[in-house]
Amino acid sequence: MVYDGADANDLFRRHRATLPVWMPLFYERPLEIVAGAGCTVTDGEGREYLDFYSGISTNVLGYGIREIRDAVERQLRSGIVHTSTFYLIRAQVEAAERIGRLSGIEDPVVFFTCSGTEAVETALLLATQYRDSNQVISLRYAYHGRSFGALGATGDRRWQGRGLSPLRVAHVPGGGRRRGALRDLDDTAYVRACAEELEETLTTSTPERTAAMIVEPVQGVAGAVPLVAGQLSAYKEILDGHGIPLIVDEVQTGWGRTGRFWGYQWHDVTPDLLVFAKGGGNGISMGGVVGRRDIMSCLPVPSLSSFGGNPLSMAAVRATIDYIEAHSLPAHAEKTGALLLQELRRRLVGEPWVREVRGSGLLLAVEYAHPGGSARSAPQMAKAVQEACRGRGLLVGLGGTAHDCVRIMPPLTLSAAQAREGAHLVAAATKDVRES
CATH class of the missing domain: 3.40.640.10 (Type I PLP-dependent aspartate aminotransferase-like (Major domain))
Known part of the structure; x- marks a missing residue:
C-alpha cells in the first residue's frame, strides 16, 4: 500500500501528539519505512532508497532475509x-x-x-x-x-x-x-x-x-x-x-x-x-x-x-x-568496507567542507567542518547533506561529538556496486549543499 503526502503529514502530527518531544526524527519531512529487500527500503509514498543506516546498525543482514x-x-x-x-x-x-x-x-x-x-x-x-x-x-x-x-x-x-x-x-x-x-x-x-x-x-x-x-x-x-x-x-x-x-x-x-x-x-x-x-x-x-x-x-x-x-x-x-x-560476513564487511572507505575518500578528500572520512569495516562517518583549515565544526552542513542524500535516494545517519558527522552503517550484505553507488551519492549530496 502506498500512502500520499497528506497521510504522512497526519502520521507526523499524531506522532508529535502522542510521543515524547525528546524523541527526534530525521528529516524536515519525516520518513515512514514500509517495506524492504536486501539493502534497500521503500517509504510510505512508494520511493525506494539505498539504506546506509540499517536501523542504527541493527539490520545487519538487510531486509527480507528468507532464513530469518x-x-x-x-x-x-x-x-x-x-x-x-x-x-x-x-x-x-x-x-x-x-x-x-x-x-x-x-x-x-x-x-x-x-x-x-x-x-x-x-x-x-x-x-x-x-x-x-x-x-x-x-x-x-x-x-x-x-x-x-x-x-x-x-x-x-x-x-x-x-x-x-x-x-x-x-x-x-x-x-x-x-x-x-x-x-x-x-x-x-x-x-x-x-x-x-x-x-x-x-x-x-x-x-x-x-x-x-x-x-x-x-x-x-x-x-x-x-x-x-x-x-x-x-x-x-x-x-x-x-x-x-x-x-x-x-x-x-x-x-x-x-x-x-x-x-x-x-x-x-x-x-x-x-x-x-x-x-x-x-x-x-x-x-x-x-x-x-x-x-x-x-x-x-x-x-x-x-x-x-x-x-x-x-x-x-x-x-x-x-x-x-x-556467508563469511565479517570478512565481507572488511573487504566491502575498505572499498567504501576508499571510494568516499577518493571523492571527498579535498572537498573544502570535509574534515575527515574514517571508520572500520562498515561502520564509517564523514565529518564536516568550516573550510579553510578551520577547527569549527559544521553540524548544519552534516544535516543538510543528510537531507540531500535522501533527495538522491540514500539514507544516512547523523552523529559526531558536535553532530557534525554523516554516519554510514549499511547492511553487511552490501555489494561492491552498492558501495560505489552510495559513495557517489554522498559526494554528490555534499557538492549539492556546497553549491546551494
Whole structure:
C-alpha cells in the first residue's frame, strides 16, 4: 500500500501528539519505512532508497532475509512466543552456547536482555557488585545507552542531561585526538599518553577499588571513531595490574560490522564482560552480556529479564549467526568496507567542507567542518547533506561529538556496486549543499 503526502503529514502530527518531544526524527519531512529487500527500503509514498543506516546498525543482514523469516515463522507456528526464564528455553541455551564460543572468553556465561541499554546496565550492575564499588572508568565521547547508569557512563554531555547517575565516573581519552593537549601526537605517543593518564587517574583521583572500565572499540555515536592501534591493549594491561574488569560495549560494533565478529578482535585483548545487542537478531529485539563465570555469578539475589532470551528472539539470533557464518560476513564487511572507505575518500578528500572520512569495516562517518583549515565544526552542513542524500535516494545517519558527522552503517550484505553507488551519492549530496 502506498500512502500520499497528506497521510504522512497526519502520521507526523499524531506522532508529535502522542510521543515524547525528546524523541527526534530525521528529516524536515519525516520518513515512514514500509517495506524492504536486501539493502534497500521503500517509504510510505512508494520511493525506494539505498539504506546506509540499517536501523542504527541493527539490520545487519538487510531486509527480507528468507532464513530469518523462516526461523521466526517456525517459532510463531509453535504457538510459543514467550514463556519467561522460569522455564527451560532450548533456543536460549543454544544461542548462549554459540555466543559464548564466539566471545573468546574462557568459561563464559551469558545473560540475555531486550536491548543494548539493558545489557550495558546489566554489565555495570555485575561489575559494581563484583568489585563492591560504584566507580567506573569510561572514555571521552562514549555513548552507552539511555538508562540511569548507562548515561552516567556516557562521555558526551549532549546525552547526559543533568548528569545524575548512581555511578562515580572518570573519563580518559577515547579514540579521537583533535582536541586538547594530545591532539598533535602520533599514534605511539598518543597511546603512551593515554596509558599514563589512565594510570594517573586510577592512582590519584578514584577510590581504592574501581568496578570496571567500559569501552567501545569504535565510538559509534561519536562519529565512527576507532581506538588507536595499541590503545585498548595498553588500557587492558593497566586494568589487569589493578584487578579491574574490562567491559567491551559491542552493541554497535558486534556481529561482524567492523570486519571481525567483535570489534575488540582488532586489538590484542580479551574482555572480562562483553555487551551485545542490535544486529544479533537482524531487527528482532535482543541484547545481553557474556562474561567470565566468576563475575557473571556474583549477584547475591535472584534476577531475571522477563522478555530477555524469549523463544522468538532466540530463533532470530540463531538464524542470524548461521547466516553471518555461512556467508563469511565479517570478512565481507572488511573487504566491502575498505572499498567504501576508499571510494568516499577518493571523492571527498579535498572537498573544502570535509574534515575527515574514517571508520572500520562498515561502520564509517564523514565529518564536516568550516573550510579553510578551520577547527569549527559544521553540524548544519552534516544535516543538510543528510537531507540531500535522501533527495538522491540514500539514507544516512547523523552523529559526531558536535553532530557534525554523516554516519554510514549499511547492511553487511552490501555489494561492491552498492558501495560505489552510495559513495557517489554522498559526494554528490555534499557538492549539492556546497553549491546551494
